[in-house]
Amino acid sequence: MGSSPYAHTMPTPSTPAGRDGLAAILGRPSGAVVALDFDGTLADIVPDPEQARAHERAVPALAALAPHVGSVVVLTGRPASVAVRYGGFAGAAGLGGLVVLGHYGAERWDAATGTVTAPAPHPGVAAVRAELPGYLDGIGAWQGTWIEEKGRAVAVHTRRAEDPQAAFDALREPLAALASRHGLVLEPGRMVLELRPPGMDKGVALAEYVREAGATSVLYAGDDLGDLAAYAAVDKLRSDGTPGLLLCSGGEVPELAERADLVVPGPGAVADFLAGVAERLE
Known part of the structure; x- marks a missing residue:
């Protein structure tokens, strides 16, 4: 993985539940769902959200990881098509199975078809x-x-x-x-x-996707208050017997960082961590 600081040594989750989650992902990767927020997690926060783009190491890391795990999902408040464009996901080698859940799960883009499905707007x-x-x-x-x-x-x-x-x-x-x-x-x-609109948040979307995928483990990475619902969904999954790992990007939001199993410095470090997981699975 070149100069990645995690190419040979990945950081260890600080909690027993997080360590169990990582072990489950590494032990049975075909059953793992890897779900990630976009802004602040795969892309750096910038003053103008229209200028946000995936970190230069994000797509290569996702492409390295995707063939080894059950599924990779981007879960964002942005419209799915915008996240796809800003992420550079469409047509990316190795990401033919990528799913982007936009508007907190109200929209779904599948790389396999290149189409967005969504209900009527509120x-x-x-x-x-x-x-x-x-x-x-x-x-x-x-x-x-x-x-x-x-x-x-x-x-x-x-x-x-x-x-x-x-x-x-x-x-x-x-x-x-x-x-x-x-x-x-x-x-x-x-x-x-x-x-x-009410009735949909990242927790609802993540839980539904994990059920749909029949996942045996889950990793969720986020950076902001909107990711708390996804954290709660992973906590519920863990209490029901599905191991999970909660990753926090940046640590600028204490409510999230305090609940995370592992905090890394930002999108570049998230990409490096994912690349490190991929390397372990090769």
Whole structure:
């Protein structure tokens, strides 16, 4: 694996459950589901989400790992087609079985067919999309904030505000009220507040996929608050007898890092860890 720091020595999970999860993946890889968030996990966080791209080592690591495990899944809040484009996944050698679950699992892209399947969009998203610019202006929050159109959801970013955290905190309650009024829910992230339909989150999507795959073990890697639901799903799977490993990218979100079995410095290190697993399985 070239210069990867994990090419010969992988970091050890800090918890017994995590060590059991890694051992299960290595011991029976054909039954393993490897699921990963995109932004902050496979791609570095950048000021403009439209400029996010998978880390240069991410696709090679996934391609090295994929032939040895049951399935590799990217689970993201982005539209599936956007994650595929920004990830460079379409047509990537070795990733013919890749699945991308977009919009927290509401959309599914299969590399085998190159198509996206999804239900009809929630009408509340269109209503919020129309109302949001005037709403932000009316509460004095337009300065430094901007709206990201996500198709089946809409997000408000505060990263460019003069005080990003203060803007985030000030907007959280008003945007929760706006979401509720249109039958949506508010999903907080790292300097972003997303208004999206209820009933689907990364935990629901991951649990459904693991059941569909008949997995005997699972690895989930994430970096943000939206990944807590997937962590909870892995905890539930572990309590029901399916070993799992929780990987945290970056450690900037304490709520996630404190629950992880293993914290690595960011997307480059996530890629190196996956490459290290692949090397063990060769």
